[in-house]
Amino acid sequence: MYARRRRRYFVLMSLCLGLFIGAWGFVRLWSVPLAIAMCLVAAAIPPIAAITANRREPDDRWWDER
Incomplete structure (x- = not known):
């Protein structure tokens, strides 16, 4: 899962x-x-990547973290 x-x-x-x-x-x-537009799209990707990486999967055991 990780x-x-x-x-x-x-x-x-x-x-x-x-x-x-x-x-x-x-x-x-x-x-x-077009290069500027590509950079704007690229600048929007890191926050989306962070949200995606920290989102919990349905099979994660979130209730017993230690």
Whole structure:
């Protein structure tokens, strides 16, 4: 169950990093507005990744944390 969350977080953060690198490494050469739009999308991903990583799964045992 924790591996699933880590995997989702890793995928989302990799997508974020890929968008930033792609936007300013390659896309800006053709379209600056598109690069800026990609960065705005990438900036919205980390909070979504944090929410996803901290969300409890239905099979989590939340009542007996120690």
